[in-house]
Amino acid sequence: MSNAFRDKAFATSIRPVTRDRGVFRASEALDRIARESALAESTGERFPEHRVEAELRRHYDLTGELSRIPTEKDDTYRLATEVGRFLVKIAPVTESAQIVNLQSAVMMHLERTGPAIPIQRLIRGLDGQIESTVVDPGGNARIMRVMTYIEGDLLSSLTPTETQFRQVGSALAALDGALTSFRHPDESRLLVWDLKNFVHMRPLLEMVGDRDNLSMATWIFDQFEAVVAPRLGTLQTQMIHGDFSPFNVVVDPMSDTFVTGVIDFGDVVRSPLVFELAVAVANQIGVNERHPWGNALEIVRGYRAVRPLSDRDVALLAIAGPARLLLRALIVGWRAAIHPHSRDYGLSHAARDWTRLRSALSVATPTIQTLLSATGTQASQTGAE
Template structure:
């Protein structure tokens, strides 16, 4: 299979929901093997990986050499893909010790290759290193592990603080700035009590967070530190071995990155915020949060949970065959929202401020 051109195809910028409403592109294991060999000079054993928007494949060249081949969603703006690629290159140059994927160049030296097939939209193909480790969701939670996540996230945000790109402000449904846009999707939550709970926290977001957004520190953030995107070392269950999937990166308030990661920490501990507080305190020790950022963390964490149940519920109705993968984080989010509902905003604010001072 040969590339017909190297320039990026012209694809109109999608609206905020079109990307998540577009099916994962069709591409076979055999196709991936052929492209890996002819374009990236990799003779590999290929297997398919799950993905929300892209078609992903695991390339095993040898016992120690593994890669991921990513075929972009047809609705993805090529400039957004370039944004992701450039960010990984930037991180490698600023903090090479951060465990993030490295970009493999094609045989022509380019970081991206355009796939053109008759009757199909152009799609961009990339190859990244495959990081070894156990997904966080399979690990036994611990205070040390949560603190490790917070510290690594802070280092990642420091590395990204000096990065910019023309596509950094692209619109993404998973961007907390646009949380209000998913209100209409809550009709896909069949249980009236659950739907009312999601609406309550979305109301809180609009009342308490939106007015403060213009005053918050903002930069490019990872925006998706969920348990599927954090890898833990097989040799040391307290060490982070990888941070993967930069597909949801956006330019947004810095505190949003902390809130997203904290939204996936356990709420079934002695205090519903204890898991989140472990991560937040470790982040704050590396990259201090401002008082106004800490004040809205509770609202932002809850809003991320609302995005999880709202967007996932909607997408599960669109793609029932991929339902299990799409809904993988929903039960945790519902548990979190139910426990958060037992707290007042003031109580949560005091708890997080104390955590940042090391007093909990």
């Protein structure tokens, strides 16, 4: 694809916005995916800090200063104590105990099998438990967990070098390597962020008011259905982190490995391995307008240096990467409409997604596919974005 969207040459038919008394009507499939992703409207109340403090004393014998961290759906706090800092997470009412346990099980698996991978560790409670049931002010039972706090800078706060971007890819490959053998009864959960379900997100296009954005988004859905969806049954599949974004990667520019921590296992799911890379790619494409795919290509190069992926599969990132970026833009708009309290969190992460999509799609898709395939070689790729 070329500069089509800047020229408005890819205009498509625009479907009218369909709402019932101002409320967006999603498909049944989308409704179910949102519900099982714990993104459906919740009747649960936020946990007030004094109640969290009481539960921490009761279950973990921990006391200290709490500070809330904005998140998508759960109640998350930073806890500063005399013995160090911790992260406290209380799952939303809409998230089942089984799904919370899936997340915990992944972390426990990595603790046993991947000690070199710097992830948060679950803190055991007074009875040796890694999960504690607590009751919010509305009488809803919810799951509390306490984790170690990984100090350092987030990847999102820095401008890495090419070598450092390759190290980000290598760290992701190592993480996925440790997850290869992981199995869990709920591993194939329905998750709105999982690109396996991307085709079911098309109804969200009805919320896109900008004509050019709608044309661009429609093209991405069409390409995904034509190129990626037919390959789903053939792709290498395993448990993946699912949200390897710059906000979940802790780094230290002075460290030889650069990546010093991986956090937030809330989106773990069994899915095609290439979709794991799609998240990392989506968070980098379009960031540099002059070289919209440059950073992403280095991540893929670093990944493939540690974990092999076929050229045919990697080429799918030319569509899957933009699809994942579009997915975030669509879900943020949707969530802002039904959950006003999450508006600031979402918009802070995705305010520029539409602009970045235009930048990423200004490079012809066959060109990107060729560049992606070349990441498996040792040859240096320059001026290719």
